[in-house]
Amino acid sequence: MEDRPMNEKMSLCDGYGRVIDYLRISVTDRCNLRCFYCMPASGIPFLPHEKIFSYEELLRIADIFINLGIKKIRITGGEPLVRNDVLYFIDQLGSRRSLEELTLTTNGTLLAECAHDLYSAGIRRVNVSLDTLNRKRYERVVGVDCFPLVLHGIETARVHGMRIKLNVVAMKGVNDHEFSEFVRFGIEKNIDVRFIEVMPHSGNTDIARDMYISSDEIFNALHKRFSLRPAENAARSTTARSFSVGESGIKVGFISAISHPFCAHCNRVRLMADGNFRTCLFSDSGINLKKVIERGARDEEIETAIKTAVMQKPFQHRLATTASALIMHRIGG
Ligand code: SAM
Ligand code: SF4
Numbered sequence: 001m002e003d004r005p006m007n008e009k010m011s012l013c014d015g016y017g018r019v020i021d022y023l024r025i026s027v028t029d030r031c032n033l034r035c036f037y038c039m040p041a042s043g044i045p046f047l048p049h050e051k052i053f054s055y056e057e058l059l060r061i062a063d064i065f066i067n068l069g070i071k072k073i074r075i076t077g078g079e080p081l082v083r084n085d086v087l088y089f090i091d092q093l094g095s096r097r098s099l100e101e102l103t104l105t106t107n108g109t110l111l112a113e114c115a116h117d118l119y120s121a122g123i124r125r126v127n128v129s130l131d132t133l134n135r136k137r138y139e140r141v142v143g144v145d146c147f148p149l150v151l152h153g154i155e156t157a158r159v160h161g162m163r164i165k166l167n168v169v170a171m172k173g174v175n176d177h178e179f180s181e182f183v184r185f186g187i188e189k190n191i192d193v194r195f196i197e198v199m200p201h202s203g204n205t206d207i208a209r210d211m212y213i214s215s216d217e218i219f220n221a222l223h224k225r226f227s228l229r230p231a232e233n234a235a236r237s238t239t240a241r242s243f244s245v246g247e248s249g250i251k252v253g254f255i256s257a258i259s260h261p262f263c264a265h266c267n268r269v270r271l272m273a274d275g276n277f278r279t280c281l282f283s284d285s286g287i288n289l290k291k292v293i294e295r296g297a298r299d300e301e302i303e304t305a306i307k308t309a310v311m312q313k314p315f316q317h318r319l320a321t322t323a324s325a326l327i328m329h330r331i332g333g
Pocket of ligand 1: 031037076078079080105107127128129167168196198199201204329
């Protein structure tokens with residue numbers, strides 16, 4: 001598809017007037033870790049290769065989204081870096097001139113070996129998921145003893161010039177005594193830290209109920225120890241509340257999907273590896289863009305399918321009633 005000149009770019013709007021300019025692409029449902037709050041302990045049937053987007057299909061869809069006004073793309077998974085040749089795909093996306101930002105969410109295990117290529121592809125900011133700073137506890141959370149590998153990945157990415165943000169899923173009885181330590185770690189390493197409320201899905205309802213801690217509780221605990229003031233340049237459309245920590249230069253954020261959903265300013269949509277297009281983390285648009293491609297649709301038809309789905313983006317998520325439909329390792333957070 002031809003890249004439209006900037007002045008001809010459209011903007012993608014939903015039925016409530018929200019401009020949608022942020023796309024998350026989950027390139028795989030596979031992962032090399034088994035975080036107990038994300039993947040069902042009973043194991044998961046992974047999608048067969050023929051059911052997931054080829055890179056050719058993904059690049060075609062990404063170009064259509066970019067022409068519709070998407071300015072930021074985040075690559076996620078499963079674990080995105082486990083998919084073969086993902087660096088080729090990221091490099092191709094990085095060459096799209098109209099894309100203002102290309103980012104990545106990863107568990108960090110393969111970050112050290114990929115950091116150089118990621119930087120060359122244009123990745124400047126990476127979110128790394130790390131729920132504890134204790135090696136043994138980390139192994140209990142993710143099922144694999146690879147804490148040093150993740151620290152090494154973070155360090156290597158930093159050395160290559162990438163800005164890191166830690167994603168910390170807050171869990172009572174697991175890491176609730178480590179929140180201050182995370183902020184101190186962030187200050188020491190010049191890394192932003194973001195605490196995420198644990199969200200329920202069909203495989204973790206007990207965990208999500210018993211381990212839930214609200215962002216307010218975390219904020220109140222941190223506020224006693226650190227000077228937190230609302231971050232000045234926090235994007236209005238962000239779904240996280242963000243605070244500057246004293247004069248350290250780092251930010252602490254809170255994603256409160258349960259206690260304070262920021263749906264009113266939501267600017268994002270999600271594409272899953274199997275083609276499912278989600279206009280909200282918690283609801284399926286009912287459109288599978290891989291199937292649309294396989295039917296031989298022209299770019300214009302794909303554009304129309306996307307615009308129609310986006311018009312129906314719900315104003316607010318209904319987490320309580322849709323939790324069973326949330327399969328985080330497929331959607332990518
Ligand atoms: N594998 C990559 C990683 O872990 O960063 C990317 C995919 S992972 C699904 C994206 C984010 O979703 C991670 O930060 C993870 O901690 C978060 N996540 C997974 N399950 C969650 C849940 N039930 N509640 C809240 N966050 C969750
Ligand atoms: Fe894998 Fe990320 Fe899910 Fe952990 S949170 S199991 S690393 S997809």
